[in-house]
Amino acid sequence: MEAQSVDRRSVQRSTKLSEQLTSILREEVLTGRVRPGERIVQSEWAERLGVSRMPVRDAVNQLCTEGILVQQQSGQVFAAQIDPDDIRDGYYLNAVLASMAARRAATRISEDELAELKQIHTKLGKAAKAGDRHEASRLNWAFHRTVNRAANSARLTALLRMTATSIPHSAFEMVDEWPDLAQADHARILDALSAHDGEEAARIMQRHIEAGSEPMLTELRQRWSDNPET
Amino acid sequence: MEAQSVDRRSVQRSTKLSEQLTSILREEVLTGRVRPGERIVQSEWAERLGVSRMPVRDAVNQLCTEGILVQQQSGQVFAAQIDPDDIRDGYYLNAVLASMAARRAATRISEDELAELKQIHTKLGKAAKAGDRHEASRLNWAFHRTVNRAANSARLTALLRMTATSIPHSAFEMVDEWPDLAQADHARILDALSAHDGEEAARIMQRHIEAGSEPMLTELRQRWSDNPET
DNA sequence: TTGTTAGATACTGGATACCGTATCCTGAGT
């Protein structure tokens, strides 16, 4: 809970300050540094982070709609109680949304986008062979982002963004056998998209994401049972 | 697009101004009064609605995370293109979330909450018999809200709130045979919850919501095919 | 001692004014 002011000059022009604060606060709650039920006071965090109240306000609002924070009628805001089930549901929901996106992408995807997807796919294969996990992870996210973008739905994109917040970006670097499984799934997804077969694409995508999240969930269950009450 | 300032004194103390504005703006976009792709300028809407920029800012942010509005890197905000598939997906997603909530409610629900649910259920039955559709609709929402609350997950609640925005509150008053179907489903859900059978509750809940949305979706498809390009 | 009430305190939502910056638009010059 010590001071950790935000360095504006470093990232500035790219990201909005309120978004940085959203990430910081979300992390604080999700990692338990801010305890469940703890009250969040805008002005305190503003001072602590060395910013004005407004971007904190925006961040708090955002996290309330994400369900990371909870606002009661009085207006006071508290850290939500997040349990393993929430994480599990979050992953599953992400799979459902990604599957919807794949279905829609199949009917709308252009040749250019297919080509881009194939390129990412082969690059990912090379990175995996070379054992470059970081690059593989990056390309994996690029693959999925491209499919989601091809779905061409602002609403789906927004919901995916929300559910994705519970998934660590480095998640796939943890699992050993993941790259090979992913490559096989991606290939099938690519086929389904090329054939414009929405149902097939949706089916594979959902299984793909659920399978990918499984190792992380067991890992999480492990940690939680080690440490039942924080 | 004419002026329609907000009357504060009417609802005031209960709802935040920014939430009222969120509803208004969402409605404007969803009904097409604000055309897809049309630019949203905070200060214009602030003046039009007779409020300051700030609550408009909050509303715009909220709608961006809902995917009703889209913000591009430049910072400019535009009305999203919402198509029938988005609505369909929204309903389905709502069913998935409600099903998750039911599963969790089954394991956690208290005797008090079960009693409350039963009370709502019987009241709904009476209202339906009496042909009071408005009251029946209200009680239906109460029923589902109670189940969702029993799930006791801030995160699920938040996501449900988001998906619910695409569902008109009066939706169920439109469908003739709905009350009887709903009563039967609700009874089975109640049984599953009483027996603390999560999987059963989840299964029925999902089918229940999907079935309930079907008539509205055909209605929507109808309207859309009548009027293919707004 | 316990319960109630009145006052002090603190925090949020909102209004207002202002600044720096990035984008866009427009028009002049080539």
Added chain:
DNA sequence: ACTCAGGATACGGTATCCAGTATCTAACAA
């Protein structure tokens, strides 16, 4: 017709201020 410079525009953020309300505290009454 094209490019580029400069102005207009709008957004994010800061700083203050205010009103309403919720919570806390402490005195007072039962």
